[in-house]
Amino acid sequence: MAYTFSNSLLLDKFLIFGDSITEFSYNPYPNEDGPVQFGFGAALQHTYTRRLDVVQRGFSGYNTELAIKILPEVLKIEHQQSKSKIKVSTLFFGTNDACLGGVQRIDIHRYIENIKFLIGLFKENDIKVILIGPSKYDEVKFKPGREKDFEAGIIRSNENNLLYSNSLKKIAQEENIPFVDLYSTFDQFTNWKDLLIDGLHYTGEAYKILYNEVLDKIRTWYPELAPENIPFKLPYWRDAVVNGVDIEPTV
Numbered sequence: 001m002a003y004t005f006s007n008s009l010l011l012d013k014f015l016i017f018g019d020s021i022t023e024f025s026y027n028p029y030p031n032e033d034g035p036v037q038f039g040f041g042a043a044l045q046h047t048y049t050r051r052l053d054v055v056q057r058g059f060s061g062y063n064t065e066l067a068i069k070i071l072p073e074v075l076k077i078e079h080q081q082s083k084s085k086i087k088v089s090t091l092f093f094g095t096n097d098a099c100l101g102g103v104q105r106i107d108i109h110r111y112i113e114n115i116k117f118l119i120g121l122f123k124e125n126d127i128k129v130i131l132i133g134p135s136k137y138d139e140v141k142f143k144p145g146r147e148k149d150f151e152a153g154i155i156r157s158n159e160n161n162l163l164y165s166n167s168l169k170k171i172a173q174e175e176n177i178p179f180v181d182l183y184s185t186f187d188q189f190t191n192w193k194d195l196l197i198d199g200l201h202y203t204g205e206a207y208k209i210l211y212n213e214v215l216d217k218i219r220t221w222y223p224e225l226a227p228e229n230i231p232f233k234l235p236y237w238r239d240a241v242v243n244g245v246d247i248e249p250t251v
Contacts (some may be wrong), residue, residue, distance in 0.1 A: 011083050013053050015057060019096055020201060022057070023060045025042070027199075030202070031197065037207070051232065052088075057120065064094070064114035087127065091119065101155060112171065115167075128177075132182065133179065134183065135161070135185075135195075156200070178222075182209070195209070195249055
């Protein structure tokens, strides 16, 4: 049996779709002058190396009203018109939707409609989805330097984050999909504020929590997509010999 490059180097995809927390998930320096920290997106790509390509589509400041316009185009490019397909995706919006005011705010009823629409798009395209809810928020750490935002009503609260998170939990139950309850997970840490760089965005430790939660949901809900259950593309080098443009396993 020959492993041709054209077939064996075509990897399916793991989409991570969300707002700034998704966008920043490859940044090794969340504190510019600090040490290298764990990155959710980078860790996923490492775990799925030669198995799935991780496609990051994170948009800082975006909410579900924008997401419902973006996702159809992402699916068209990365899934419907592509030879490789998206097999699984995270869906992580709510931190901006849950603002108490400002242009980012999306009313809870509209938010629920938008999330259900996004889940429906994934299901229509036979893509497994992992729903992620907003975590806790530290206003004391977030406010400095953002006074104008606060004056404009761009204010968040843990009470509202919990409301939006609980709405996602209910949707996940109705849709029979996994839900990562970051709010409850953060609540288990007495020093949960240390998980936030600026009161909103994540430290490496928070990203590691997210990573472990997502992998746990995949292994529980979609075991066929667990990294250990997806074979490597191209054989291990000790089991292969190079033969022209083919790679053939040794006998």
